[in-house]
Each structure stands twice: as C-alpha cells, then as structure tokens.
Amino acid sequence: RRPKKRTKIIEMMDELQKENVYIKDKERVEKLLCQLIQDGKSKLQIITDFDMTLSRFSINGKRCATCHNVLEDSTLVPESKKQILDELRDTYYPIEINAKMTIEEKIPFMMEWWTKAQSAIVACNFRREDLTRAVRESNAMLREGCDWQFHALHEHSVPMLIFSAGIGDILEEIIKQHSQMYANMRVVSNYMDFNHDGMLVGFKGDLVHTYNKNEGALRNSDYFTTLKERRNIILMGDSMGDLRMADGVPNMQQILKIGFLNDNIEERLEKYKEAYDIVLVSDSTMDVPNAILKKIL
Ligand code: TMP
Ligand code: MG
Secondary structure (H helix, E strand, C coil): CCCCCCCCHHCCHHHHHCCCCEEHHHHHHHHHHHHHHHHHHHHEEECCCCCCCCCCCCCCCCCCCCCCHHHCCCCCCCCHHHHHHHHHHHHHHHHCCCCCHHHHHHHHHHHHHHHHHHHHHHCCCCCCCCCHHHHHHHHCCCCHHHHHHHHHHCCCCCCCEEEEEEEEEEEHHHHHHCCCCCCCEEEECCCCEEECCEEEEEEECCCCCCHHHHHHHCCCCHHHCCCCCCCEEEECCCHHHHHHHHCCCCCCCCEEEEEEECCCHHHHHHHHHCCEEEEEEEEECCHHHHHHHHCCC
C-alpha cells in the first residue's frame, strides 16, 4: 500500500505545478503552508525586497529599471554621471550575482558600489519634484499581480515590510504610479535628503545594500515588537541577501521563503533551491505568492 499523500495542499494548487516552480523539500513546504493557513491572517506578516522582487525584471526581453536605473535613464543625470553609474554597474553587478563568491566576500564591494553611486547621484543636483517625471518616463514596473496583492493585504490588515537596497523615494513613486501606497506598508530603504529648497543634498540614515539586510531586525526593532503576535512570515526576494531580511525577528515561528530567480539561472538554481522554499524561475507574475495568500486570507 502506498503511504498517504503528504503533499496535498501543494498538489491542489495549479500555480505550484508549473514548470518554472521549484520546490526542493515538498514535505517542509506542505507543513508550512498547512500551518500558515491554519493560523490565518492575524498571525501573518510579509517581508519583501523591492527591486526585481516586487518590480519586474524584464519585459519583451528588455530589462526593466531598478530604482537606481530610473535615475540613470533619466534626463536628471548628465552624460558624464551616467557613464560613471554604468561603469559602476558593469563592475559590481557581476559580483552581486556571482555564484562562486560568499556573501561576506561580496559585502565590501557592495559598500563601494552604493557609496560611489550615491555620491554620483548627489552631484546631479536635482529636485524632489523631478522624481515623478523620471519614474513616469522609465520602464520600471511592478510584477503582474502586485496591485491585487497590495490591495488584498491592506483589506485584510496584513503588514508588509518592503526592505530595499534601492532608493526609498523612487520605489514609493513606482508603487504610487502603478498601484497604491497603503497604510499597512512600511518601507525601509535609502531615502534621499532634500534641503529646504527641495534640492538633493545626500542620503539619510544607514546605507542599505543587497547584503546587509540581516541588520533589518535590529534597525526595525520597534516595528517587529509591535508585530510580535504575527509569528508567521512570508518572505519574498530575488537575491541571496534577501534571505536574511527576517534574521533576528523576535518570536518568529514559521517562515516561508519565496525566491524569484531572474538572471544567471543555470549557475544559481541549485543554491536557490537549497535556500528558498519555493523558487520561481523567470516568472514575471505574483501568481504563486498570490495563490498562497488566497488560501490564508
Ligand atoms: P535589492 O533588490 O536587494 O534591494 O537591491 C537593489 C538593486 O539595485 C540591486 O540589485 C543592485 C541595484 N543597483 C543598481 O542597479 N544601480 C546602482 O547604482 C546600485 C547602487 C544598485
Ligand atoms: Mg532585489
């Protein structure tokens, strides 16, 4: 006699049967889903990355803009600074996605990338109100299904922490233009500092780069303390650094990690399958997270 099926929920969900969905440990994911559904929305919180997780990686084969790219592609940044930012990306992005280096090895390079990019951006002297147009003229967009997800999480009062190494002002503008910023959303990111004339003069607070998101719980201790009854977490990310966004969150019981693998796929798939509970390869939608949310909400 065959043993009783232990992956019933997974098998019931069409979205999880697609070819681009990888689940290494089905029994673990089954148990997690079962617990998340049983505990319900009052025990749930979402922690998510922004660039290439909430935002789309590509459309018709063309890369979509990250927060930083919105500026680089705009008229706010003169050619000389564009060249600097391009060169920085060509140097450091391959390091960011390198499958052979450890996170610890990557950190000093990310610090360099962000620090140099921020000085180049600050030297452009643009104004706060210019950002709206820069975002409108960019091809930054949200994954299909984000709008539904944001609305549903708000309706059901499920808190969402957007933890981004991008630029806070720009990601909020992208969300506003393509969906809505809701009261249940909290953004932790690199925010621009504008002077009383509305001119950019620097960045506020501690730098967030791709690989220091493990300090999130520390930085956001008040936030997590108020949410301490919400002990189930759905984490979404596209980088190995995003896995650490919930490190140190107090009282956490269950965490379901959903990873979007957008680039350098062959080399990274094995690592992603080890690290993320569910891996979505070249997926431009929120279909899988939304299907799971529909069961919990
Ligand atoms: P995150 O998605 O982990 O929050 O990281 C933000 C992304 O921003 C990361 O993938 C690298 C990218 N980036 C640029 O595209 N240009 C830049 O100048 C910098 C500093 C980062
Ligand atoms: Mg990202």
